[in-house]
Amino acid sequence: MITRLSRIFLVILTIFVGAVYLPQLYWVSFEPRIIPPMVFYSPVIQKFMIGHFGHGKYYFTDEDGHKYNRIQADHLLPLLNFRILAARDEMPDSLLGRPISLNEVHRNNVSIRITPKDVNPPQILLYPLFESKPQRLRLGLPDEYFRFTDRMEFINAKTNQINDSLTTIFTQTLLKAGFHFPARKVFGNPTTRKPYDAGYFIVDHDWQLFHLKKIHGKPYCKNVPIPENVKINWISVKEKELREFCGIAITEDNKLYMVMLNPERLQKLPVSDYNREQDHIIFMGNLFYRYITIRSEGHLTTYLTNRDYKLLKTYKEKWPTRYETTAGVLSAFIFPFELNLQSGKTYFINFNFSSFSWKALYLNVILILAAILFLIKRKFVTRRWFDLVLILLTGIYGFIGVLLFEQIE
Amino acid sequence: MVKALFFKEWLKIKWAYWTMALLTFLVLIKIGLNLSYYMRILEAKTFWYQVIIMGGMFFQDFVYLPALIGLVIGFTQFMPEISADRLKLTLHLPMKENAILLYMVGYGTLMLLILFAGTYLLFSIMVAYFFPFQVVKAVWISMAPWFLAGFVVYWVTSAVFVERIWLKRIIIIVIAVLFTETLLYHYAYEIYRYSIGYFFILALLWSIGILYTGYRFKKGVLK
Amino acid sequence: MENVVECVNLTHYYGKRLIYENLNFVIRKGSIFGLLGKNGTGKTTTINILNGYLQPTSGHCYIFGEDSQHIKPETKARIGFLMEGHIQYNFMTISQIERFYSSFYPKWKKTAYYDLMEKLEVDPDQKIATMSCGQRSQVALGLILAQDPDLMVLDDYSMGLDAGYRRLFLDYLGAYAKNNDKTIFITSHIIQDLENLVEDIVILDYRSVLLSTTVEDFKTNFKQFVMKVPEGKDLKIKKDDIITNFELLKDKLTVYSFKSQQEVENHLKALKIPFTDLHQVPMSLEDAFIGLTGKY
Numbered sequence: 001m002i003t004r005l006s007r008i009f010l011v012i013l014t015i016f017v018g019a020v021y022l023p024q025l026y027w028v029s030f031e032p033r034i035i036p037p038m039v040f041y042s043p044v045i046q047k048f049m050i051g052h053f054g055h056g057k058y059y060f061t062d063e064d065g066h067k068y069n070r071i072q073a074d075h076l077l078p079l080l081n082f083r084i085l086a087a088r089d090e091m092p093d094s095l096l097g098r099p100i101s102l103n104e105v106h107r108n109n110v111s112i113r114i115t116p117k118d119v120n121p122p123q124i125l126l127y128p129l130f131e132s133k134p135q136r137l138r139l140g141l142p143d144e145y146f147r148f149t150d151r152m153e154f155i156n157a158k159t160n161q162i163n164d165s166l167t168t169i170f171t172q173t174l175l176k177a178g179f180h181f182p183a184r185k186v187f188g189n190p191t192t193r194k195p196y197d198a199g200y201f202i203v204d205h206d207w208q209l210f211h212l213k214k215i216h217g218k219p220y221c222k223n224v225p226i227p228e229n230v231k232i233n234w235i236s237v238k239e240k241e242l243r244e245f246c247g248i249a250i251t252e253d254n255k256l257y258m259v260m261l262n263p264e265r266l267q268k269l270p271v272s273d274y275n276r277e278q279d280h281i282i283f284m285g286n287l288f289y290r291y292i293t294i295r296s297e298g299h300l301t302t303y304l305t306n307r308d309y310k311l312l313k314t315y316k317e318k319w320p321t322r323y324e325t326t327a328g329v330l331s332a333f334i335f336p337f338e339l340n341l342q343s344g345k346t347y348f349i350n351f352n353f354s355s356f357s358w359k360a361l362y363l364n365v366i367l368i369l370a371a372i373l374f375l376i377k378r379k380f381v382t383r384r385w386f387d388l389v390l391i392l393l394t395g396i397y398g399f400i401g402v403l404l405f406e407q408i409e
Numbered sequence: 410m411v412k413a414l415f416f417k418e419w420l421k422i423k424w425a426y427w428t429m430a431l432l433t434f435l436v437l438i439k440i441g442l443n444l445s446y447y448m449r450i451l452e453a454k455t456f457w458y459q460v461i462i463m464g465g466m467f468f469q470d471f472v473y474l475p476a477l478i479g480l481v482i483g484f485t486q487f488m489p490e491i492s493a494d495r496l497k498l499t500l501h502l503p504m505k506e507n508a509i510l511l512y513m514v515g516y517g518t519l520m521l522l523i524l525f526a527g528t529y530l531l532f533s534i535m536v537a538y539f540f541p542f543q544v545v546k547a548v549w550i551s552m553a554p555w556f557l558a559g560f561v562v563y564w565v566t567s568a569v570f571v572e573r574i575w576l577k578r579i580i581i582i583v584i585a586v587l588f589t590e591t592l593l594y595h596y597a598y599e600i601y602r603y604s605i606g607y608f609f610i611l612a613l614l615w616s617i618g619i620l621y622t623g624y625r626f627k628k629g630v631l632k
Numbered sequence: 633m634e635n636v637v638e639c640v641n642l643t644h645y646y647g648k649r650l651i652y653e654n655l656n657f658v659i660r661k662g663s664i665f666g667l668l669g670k671n672g673t674g675k676t677t678t679i680n681i682l683n684g685y686l687q688p689t690s691g692h693c694y695i696f697g698e699d700s701q702h703i704k705p706e707t708k709a710r711i712g713f714l715m716e717g718h719i720q721y722n723f724m725t726i727s728q729i730e731r732f733y734s735s736f737y738p739k740w741k742k743t744a745y746y747d748l749m750e751k752l753e754v755d756p757d758q759k760i761a762t763m764s765c766g767q768r769s770q771v772a773l774g775l776i777l778a779q780d781p782d783l784m785v786l787d788d789y790s791m792g793l794d795a796g797y798r799r800l801f802l803d804y805l806g807a808y809a810k811n812n813d814k815t816i817f818i819t820s821h822i823i824q825d826l827e828n829l830v831e832d833i834v835i836l837d838y839r840s841v842l843l844s845t846t847v848e849d850f851k852t853n854f855k856q857f858v859m860k861v862p863e864g865k866d867l868k869i870k871k872d873d874i875i876t877n878f879e880l881l882k883d884k885l886t887v888y889s890f891k892s893q894q895e896v897e898n899h900l901k902a903l904k905i906p907f908t909d910l911h912q913v914p915m916s917l918e919d920a921f922i923g924l925t926g927k928y
Contacts (some may be wrong), residue, residue: 002507006621009614010581016611017587122599124461124547128454141454145461147543155541157453231577341604347597349604378412404580413735420723472890497685502736503709629686631647 004408011390011401018397019339030327037317039302040284041291042076043095048302048315049077063315071324079105079286096288110240110285112248116345117350119234119250119276126155128190130197132213132220139192142214146170148183148202173219174212180205185236187247194239198246201259207231211264224264233276235259245331248283250276256292270311271303277345297321336360360395367391367399374403410504411512412589417499418486418516425485426520429478433528436470443467448539461546464597468532471552472595475525483566486517491570496626514567514616521563525556546628550599554608558592561585561612563601568618571626581622585615634661635785636815637682642691644677650679650839655691657834657844659817660784664809666826666847667819669836670925675819676716679787682817683713695783709737713782716788718772722761726754729775737779745778748804766797772856773801777808784808786818790825798825805829823918835924842924847917853890856922859900861885867905874899877923888923 035054042049048063051073060073074081078092080106085091095102126145134140144154144163152174154166171270174181184207188200199213199220209232213220226232231252237259238247249257249266254274257266274281274294282293293302298321304313322328331338337360340352367393375384387407390398444467447456459465490496490513499513500506529549536545565585572578592608594600601608637659644651651674659665667675680686682693684700693700696707697896703711721729726749734740749756752767760771769789776784786805790798800826809816809829820826833850835843843850854876861867863883871877874896877888889896893912900907915923 002617003620005615006624007618010584010621013588013611013614014584017584020591021587122464122597122602124598125543126457126461126464126541128458141458143454145457145541147452147541157457158448160539160541190458193551341591342594347600348602349591349594349600351604352609384536404584405621408621410736413732416728417724417732418720420721420728488722489723493717494715495719495721497680497683497715498713498719498721500685501683501708501711501713503705504736505705627685627687629680 006384007405007408010405011387011398014239014401014404015390015394015397016339018400019335019337019394020341022396023335023338026331026334027322027327030330031322032325032327034319034322034325036295036300036319036400038282039291039293039300039315039317040077040080041289041302041304043079043286043288044076048304049073049315079109079288082106082109087288098287100287105287107241108285108287112238112240112281112283112285113235114236114248114250114281114283116277116279117347118236122348127186127188127200128210129154129200129212130190130192131213131217132197132199132215134276139194141192148181148186150181152181152183163243168188170212170219173221174202174210177212177221177223178208178211179221179223180208185232185234187237188249189237189239193243196239196243198237198239198261201235201237201247201249203232205223209266222264224259224266227268230255230257230266242285248281250274256281267309269303270305273301298324332357332359333363334396336393336397337365361392364392364395367395371399371402375407410502414502414504414509414512415516418513418539421489422482422485422517425481426524429528431523431526433474433478436474436533437531437535439527440468440470440532444535444539457540460511460540466551466595466598468536468548469595471528471532472555472593475556476562476589476593477557478524479561479563479567482517482521483563483570483578486513487567487570496571500623500627506623506627507620510571510619511617514564514619517563517567518560518616522558525559529556544547547598550602550605551595553605554592554601555595557605557609557612558589561589561592561615564615564618565589568622571619572622573626574630574632576632577622577625581618588615630631635659636661636696637665637817638694639678639682640692640694642678642681642690642693643689644681644686645689652836652841655834655841657832659815661815662813663832664816664818664830666830666833667817667836668823668833669819669821669842670838670919671821673836673838675821675836676787679716679785679817681817682785683711697766709779710782710788712776712784714772714776714777714784714786714789715879717791718765718769718789720760720768720772720775723759725757725759726771727756729760729771730778733775734780739779739780741778744780745774748774748777748861751800767794769793769801771803772834774858777804780860782814784814784816784818786816788819788821790820790822792876798822802829810835823921824916825919835921837925850920851915851917854915854924855889855891855893855896856913856915856919856923857887857889857893857896858913859885859887859907861905861907865906868903869900869905877926886923888920 038051040049040051045062049060051060058070060068068076074084074127078085078095082091082102091102097332128142128145130139130142144156144166146152146154151167151171154163156163182205184203184205186200186202199211202210202212204210209224209226211222211224232249233252234250236248243261245258245260247259249259254276256269256271256274258269260267269292271292271294278296279297282295284291289304290307291304293300299316299318302315303311305337307309335357337356338354341349343350343352368388371391372388387402391402460467490499502509519542533545536548565581569578569581572581635658639655639657641907642655643653667678677686681701682695683687684703687701695703696710698704698707724732730742730745747771752770754763754767760768789801791922805816806829808814818830830847832846834841860883869878873888874891875887876890879886887896897910
């Protein structure tokens, strides 16, 4: 009995290995390159501009399908291409009836990209709290890293000991601001390569949001007002020259908010159909507009808003995914399912099963017949039904497993 | 009887086991020296930044070490059994054949467990000396699949040695290598946090692989 | 009388290569049974099947009434097994291996083992791997004797042993068999030693069983006749029912047969073989074995 089990285990392991590596091998051999289009908005013609790059092509179309070459597009997207236009001395002085300067254009151009990988990546829950107003102007690493327990603890890197005075001061300040320990989540952008330091945003036990900074060695803490019933899942903190906002917040129910500064508050983005585990966010802002593209596999939606985040227009675009290419259509007939350990959507290794492909049943049935012929030849007739059901369900993987590890009588 | 069987297994792996323990110890010392070096040269806060924020894995020596140990222990335990078909003597002992095989593999697994647990303990103490508990925990989770790979390699080695047909051996080795590869990713901390349980269950499936090859050994299967 | 081993219609192929077909034999309790044959005729194959290390293509073997494919641990304890080449755990020392085996066998006779070891002039802490082939054979024998099994299965005990060790081995074996009601199954390709030991024999040839009988019957019934024939003449002689085997060396023709001298003479005359001076020559067991199986 247990011997028979050991054989079944080996077959299962073969199925696992097959489901991981065979599709991988297939895609490495046949996957076509898919470059999703990029969507911009032209303040000149007041139309979405769709950039088609790659495969040796480089051109734009507008939302009505007119085609523009690169030079023409430069002029239609002057805020995006201001450097190029300025270098050619072709930058307009005014746009939409408003005089513009290069400095202004430059400062107001913002882009934030959030990939599914950026949201909830693996991390060690220790954070350096930068001095937000450094005396020598440059941001520098602090000597202490903080963590949240039932208080906010600062640990000195050199001694690996808790710094009691910092711990007490910051814990007191948080408590005074109404913070309930322990913290659920801590969000920051711990790098010295940024124009300024916005500190950390912390979600407390009651889902309240707090903004915490260190200014001149002293804590700065603000309870950020958030709409009712909003539970923040993730904040991508990105300090930009334009100090209007410092990041994008994603809620548990996949709503998006800009994290506004002066004063801190959340500004809802008029975006629907976002899924933080699947979709890319491409946020672009310029002197006149904000536009947010939510890109999934095979389709995207771009939401155009004014600078007050009032929705003006949306645009949808589709392109074939890899499963709609010839190789992809064929793959559905070969593999009953695929098992991806690394999805490209997260750093974590997970058992991502693709949905069961019914089209593969044709092949599975053929493989069952082949297996019957083979097994009869080898005179292993007992308990064959188990193998056959296995092949029906797991197709080519099970077939290989059953063939490699013959039955035990 | 089981005690005597364990005694036999110990005689075979004795030298290899101490050698592997020593090797592990040397690796620990090396990592320890590296840690204290970087704490001095880079400054503690910068080194912490490298480790905590940039995800620098200062213990990458441990990626393949357990697999190597599993291979060596499996080799030294089963090579003498298979040279000159000595396994026939072992299977002739008055116990059930499957029980004999399982006790043999169980003994090796136990010894690996002791060595690996010791390594985990010593390394945890070392990391805890330089870093807060959060890093220690990240190290635990990050290293778990690599040590799991050590057991898998050991179990596969035992099964492969008992197999007599080279083609079958190669088949098992190929599948095992591909499987083990899925346990050895190390591009970031804690990447197996959500899947280590499933991997653990899958890895366990290898543990009785020796019964399949042992069955074939007993039947004298030729292909 | 009870049979310790029964093999019924044993047939085995390695892939497409036939080893033998329909091998039948029984080993009576208390007897010494010899399975003889040249190298490669399937002696070890039979032992493997008997010990449950090989599934025969067809047929069955029973040991103490149990199918050899599924021998119970208690039954295994009653079988002493000497592997071809006296293989033992050579990573153990003399005393370690004794300690190891003693815990497996309830009837363990420690003195039987150490009595034999004393003769070897080896240190109890010496590893078996460092011992000579002859010494190793004595260790293996000592272990089997200490096990005190009801059935001994000895696979080619003589391999690699010089005459002295071979004799020593057989002396112990003979004494063991005589003193107790023990059964011994022995295979060998060296026949001369077995002459005064074995009682029943099966002789294997390539792909077939040549003979299954007792040594007594074999030696009485199998005869060798030597005669003179004209040299260089093309003789129409071949193996048949009467001529089991023959050998022609210049003018000397040797014929082996189970028939009487009269029958052989008549048969040769019928074949028109011009022989003279035909007479029977007595044979040892080994002569008979070679006479039966041929020299190559």
